[in-house]
Amino acid sequence: MMMLGHLSELSLSGASIATSLTNVTGFSLLLGMASGLETLCGQAYGAEQYKKLGIYTTGAIISLLLVCIPISILWLFMDKILIFMHQDPLISIEAGKYSIWLLISLFPSAILQALTRYLQTQSLILPMVVSSIATLCFHVPICWLCVFTLDFGSVGAAFSIGLSYWFNLLLLGLYVKYSKSCEKTRLYFSKEEVLASIREFFPLAIPSACMVCLEWWTFEIVILLAGVLPNPQLETSVLSICLLIASTHYFLPFSLGAGASTRVSNELGAGNHEAAKMAVRAALTISMADAIISGSIFYCCRHIVGYAFSNEKEVADYISKMAPFLCILMVSDCIQGVLSGINS
Numbered sequence: 001m002m003m004l005g006h007l008s009e010l011s012l013s014g015a016s017i018a019t020s021l022t023n024v025t026g027f028s029l030l031l032g033m034a035s036g037l038e039t040l041c042g043q044a045y046g047a048e049q050y051k052k053l054g055i056y057t058t059g060a061i062i063s064l065l066l067v068c069i070p071i072s073i074l075w076l077f078m079d080k081i082l083i084f085m086h087q088d089p090l091i092s093i094e095a096g097k098y099s100i101w102l103l104i105s106l107f108p109s110a111i112l113q114a115l116t117r118y119l120q121t122q123s124l125i126l127p128m129v130v131s132s133i134a135t136l137c138f139h140v141p142i143c144w145l146c147v148f149t150l151d152f153g154s155v156g157a158a159f160s161i162g163l164s165y166w167f168n169l170l171l172l173g174l175y176v177k178y179s180k181s182c183e184k185t186r187l188y189f190s191k192e193e194v195l196a197s198i199r200e201f202f203p204l205a206i207p208s209a210c211m212v213c214l215e216w217w218t219f220e221i222v223i224l225l226a227g228v229l230p231n232p233q234l235e236t237s238v239l240s241i242c243l244l245i246a247s248t249h250y251f252l253p254f255s256l257g258a259g260a261s262t263r264v265s266n267e268l269g270a271g272n273h274e275a276a277k278m279a280v281r282a283a284l285t286i287s288m289a290d291a292i293i294s295g296s297i298f299y300c301c302r303h304i305v306g307y308a309f310s311n312e313k314e315v316a317d318y319i320s321k322m323a324p325f326l327c328i329l330m331v332s333d334c335i336q337g338v339l340s341g342i343n344s
């Protein structure tokens with residue numbers, strides 16, 4: 001988004017609308033369903049049922065990949081769907097191209113969601129941190145090459161995202177396969193056991209997906225509504241930047257909530273109820289500190305943040321006016337992100 005904002009308002013608004021719809025119809029669904037794996041794997045690991053943890057993960061991967069098939073068909077017709085929703089035709093065509101090339105990232109994203117929960121429930125956080133940093137270092141030059149050097153525009157940005165997802169999946173996949181830390185919980189396939197795990201997975205995955213999707217869709221619908229305003233390119237660009245800032249910050253409380261969920265499920269699986277309560281209190285305390293620090297920093301930098309995403313003064317000024325509302329959103333996200341993680 002930061003690179004597309006320096007191309008044109010059309011590129012940014014098209015990618016913004018496409019990102020909104022792909023989030024609504026795809027990524028939010030996968031993220032929400034994978035959250036159901038935290039409970040199953042966390043309790044299995046806490047109870048030292050290591051083989052079961054691998055079976056649950058295998059079943060979740062198969063389930064998420066199957067869900068990707070109808071999602072990918074929907075993305076192929078994204079431009080027609082947007083035009084039917086009375087979006088600007090130019091923006092719709094740009095969004096359609098972006099969505100088609102973003103298909104490259106859908107299937108690796110599904111596998112990554114499951115592998116992340118698999119490692120997270122074993123408290124193997126460092127491999128995920130290292131792979132994420134390596135992927136970021138890989139993504140930035142690749143995205144710059146595709147967008148600016150090769151002049152692929154928004155299509156290049158979507159293509160580079162897909163490459164980065166596959167790169168991240170490769171790194172985590174190699175770690176899971178060859179690391180001694182995963183020796184006891186290695187992914188395992190047995191037709192009967194995996195089918196049984198899928199039947200256990202879906203009753204947890206569907207409510208988790210509903211919880212995540214209803215929250216996520218609220219934000220994405222705002223961007224879609226901005227597309228029917230008098231100046232759709234400006235409105236969608238500004239709103240997408242604001243929500244990108246909010247969602248980027250949300251990963252802090254979301255990660256904290258995921259960590260708390262892992263710790264709580266492990267302690268409950270081991271029968272340590274008091275330790276589980278202590279983990280909840282610690283997570284809430286850290287989240288409140290994050291709310292104060294993040295909100296203060298963003299508000300102080302409100303006049304310059306917009307220029308990181310666009311050269312247009314009009315866009316940057318509009319973002320500075322939205323800053324107080326974003327600060328309120330950050331505070332509520334800190335509390336809600338942790339509580340939703342614990343409840344899962």
